[in-house]
Amino acid sequence: MSDKPSESSPLEREVSRRGLLAKAGKLGAGALVAGAVAAPAEAARSKAARTSAKVPTGGTVTWALEQDPAFIAPFGATLTANRWGNEMMYESLLEWDPKLNLKPAIAESYKVSGKKSIDFQIRKGIKFSDGSPVTANDVIYSFLQQATPPAPGTSASTSQLPAIDHLEAITPTSVRMYLKQPDARVYGYLAWQRYSSIVPNGIYSSKNMATDGIGTGPFMLNGKYVSNDHVNFVKNPNYWKPGLPYLDAINFPIITDEQTRLAALRTGQIDGATVSVDGAAAINGAPNVTVLHGLTAAFRELQFTIKPGENKPWSKKQVRQAINFAINRANILKQVYNGYGQYSGVVAAGYGPWTLTDDQLQSKYEKYDLPTAKSLMKAAGVSGFDVTMTTFATPTDFAAIAALIKADLSQIGINVNIVPQDTATFAANNSAGAFDWDLTARGMRGDVDGYVAEYHPAAAIYGKWFSGWGGNKQMFKDIGNGRITLDPAKRIPIYQDLNKVLMDECLEIGLVSVSKWQVVNRRVKNMYVAFTDFNTGLRNAYIKA
């Protein structure tokens, strides 16, 4: 098994200039006026052009999606699968490299032009796949659609919008973004193209965007998306990154059944797919495939409600801490995930400098420590209690973790009654706060604030989950300051402190981060498992027999 791209892959080279681009990103993200990042990007481009001469081009990759995208409209979707169906054709003003460093994309450069405004210079000569140039009007139109997503999207995703007030064209190829207040979430929002794609002005009135679309990405639609069946792409001849993409086409059949995906990988009917840890183990050793794995932002966590007047045992901090120390995360990783994955706090493990390190979690904050747990229970004056823990019926790892937690907590006198529910029921109860304990999951967020906002009374959900909790001034202060501090150098320490406060309060208990497994045919090179849970690696993949 290999979780790294091959030695000679252009990705490695691209990643090696990460430092350069990261610097550019940090500059751009600074509160002060940042320099344009055009120069390093230019350098990178010519380097990529040289590299591309050695990389074989052409060929088609068939990559099976494990879930139907439902629709491929760029705005107003909430499923990650929706993005799998259209990520190849869309881009945003900025983008992330594989390590979540900011890079310019459609915007060639950007600078903070006022207390609450950022200017973006649109890349020179950049075109949509239909050949029309990208203008300020396209950008302004796109942000309007993001704020009020047309059907088939819903306004569901608008809660993820940072405090953008409006955009204005400065010149035909540059725009000024006005913020309602300083909001550090804006860069993550612009880099994570999940919500912030740029589309041609007025496209919603000329196309059925559920099954069609035009963007600036490396590939463009080939035909239309067919629900529960497939969505296919071909190379975008107008793509702005020189020499890219290497592939002629990518086809995405939708194959929801894992056994079918594995069988198809074996027979070579598909070139790649995401599989479970056990699916990966089953196919590992097959002559024609390489097995990749990597951490994603997905993690599992245990959540409580603390309501006024209920006075449940876990409204005491010591009881929550006891639960935290009584859970054997190493055993969960071993028994459920075949030993792969990491401990996770309530900010996804591996989420850059915004979360605690694996070492900190394992040796201190999430250490499996039964004696401490028992003495904490004693200190709280709680001998034991019965509680109902609801969780997802599918995927099955939730029930498996639940069974292990039940066994762990029985050792400190807590009798957990497990109630699995289907997704819709679970989701309804979760968002209504109609539960005692939920074994749930979190995924990728555009900004670290997305993981912690719920602990602040200003969040809509706070009242439903934590209204009976006394609060923590330090926590509230960190959350508020973190959001408005635009300079990363000043922002990181705030979150380092916040993470520790969160670990002490145990208001929610992070469990484990899950490794994602992808199997690719040996002929496909340069693929990697993206932290964002997208298939970003396919953009730069190539075929070598």
Add this chain to the structure above:
Amino acid sequence: MTTFLIRRLIAMIATLFAVSVTIFLMVRLMTGDIISIIFFGDEAATDEQKDLVRKQLGIDGSYFHQYTHWAGRILFHGDFGNSFQTGQPISEILGHSIHITAELIVLGIVIALLFAIPLGVISAVKRDSAADYGARLTGLIGISIPGFWLATLLIIFTSQVFNWLPPLLYVSITTDPWKNFTQFVFPALSISVFTLAIVMRMLRATMLEVLNLDYVRTARAKGVPRRTVLIKHALRNALIPVVTVAGFEVGYLIAGAAVVETIFNLPGVGFNLLHAISQRDYPLIEATTLLIAAVFVIVNTLVDLVYGLLDPRISVAD
């Protein structure tokens, strides 16, 4: 005959109306809705934002208003609405999936009858012979084996032993009939087994009964050749209840198809229904259920008609 048809038609419409009301209420009484799915994990979402989406999807008014709006669009515009999830017209989604399920079911019935009729006849004619016991045992095993298990075993067997798999992506019968056949034969096989067993058992039973009837004995005594008696008199009459059973089988096969479609990744009606239920996609659940009920009711009405034609003792005017 005309009165019969009119009466059946009215009964059919009444049944479908009742089904539409039932399913309309049922989906709305399910816990959780599309809103909870859309907003899951979005801690920043406000109730106002949720209400706005509810309004966008047309699930905000009273049930009466929602029902009349929905039923009215179907009756007067033939419009089943759009999927909550995909925004696609439901007629498009069903149009894409219905021929997959239809092909699966037709192939399933053909396979079932192909084996069931000879087995049933042999079993009855050679009653209490080894062949009879063999056939009865096969029949009992057939109704006892879970279809999804059989499908799993088939996939394991073919992929592990022969390293061969049917094509995974749907190929229509017009594009490539052979590929299409190889794609459907295993799923059809796994849903046909139950029907095969039922029809065989039914046929055996009725054949035995018919063979004992006077007119068959008389025909035999009059020196009519055995084969002629069997086919012309016995089998023809024995097939009457079989037709009835085959009608009911359509219903079973639609349900069985849902499971098998999921396993074999065929985006048919049942596959869509299961998906729609898990996503609380009301219009899609409603339209799919109505479609299945309509097919079921129509097939069974046809069965009654055929039944009357086959058996002159029964007047369709009853």
Add this chain to the structure above:
Amino acid sequence: MSTLTETWKAVPRRRFLVVPAKWRNPIGIAGAIIVAFVILTALIGNLIWTNDPNLSNADRLLGPSWAHPFGTDEIGRDSLARIIHGAQVSLQVGATATAIALVAGTVLGMLAGYYKGIVDQLVSRVIDLVFAFPGLVLAIVIAGLLGPTRRNAMIAIGIIITAPFARVVRAAVLEVMGFPFIESSRALGASDFRVIFRHVLPNITAPIIVLTSVYFSQAILSEATLSYLGLGIQPPEAAWGNMLATARQYVGTSIWMSIFPGAAIMIIVLGFNFLGDGLRDILDPRVGGVTDAVTKK
């Protein structure tokens, strides 16, 4: 829709409860033995095989061995212990669902057949409505509506098999009502209650017994299917259907995980079907019999 009734009427019938010609019915006896074995397994299996079905205390995905004859599952629980637990679940769901159908179906069918007229119309239309949904589709919708739990699976399956029960009972009652002794006892002033319990019910017990056995197997199969689809018994509780669903993830490496629960379902369903077949030969000797025509959804 009255196709079943018509089928049933169309075939000339003999009296029910003819004294059994041959109780020595090899298939029926085989069925009785299998059913007895499964019931015994469910009742005392966990006393003999004392491993905890919910405890993850071994390595995951072990193959069959002396310590774990059926291997271990995806989180290291003993599969044999889980199969034994699954037997309890299957029998409980089968018994409860069948009992619901037996009581509700008999009452409804009896009311419809005995009182005829508007009562009959009403009951028949409701039955038709249930029949308008293919059985499993209805179970899927009901289980989805009520939420996927063991109790709701029992209710959903109970409802769908009530309809055929009611239909057969109604038809049988209609036939019994034509017998002269019913007329005479009514003429003698016997109450409805007395007529029903003294005269009608005893005359329709044979098809009811056969139906019960056959639908028991159908209920178990339906539970397995629902659980397989994630709409029945939910993990971590062990049920054969959900064990099989989980096992599908591991067919490439751990085939035995798919073999044992599947075989268990097949054996118990086969047992009840054998038993039903035998009972039919004995109690409803009209070849095929009324019960075969409706052994269907």
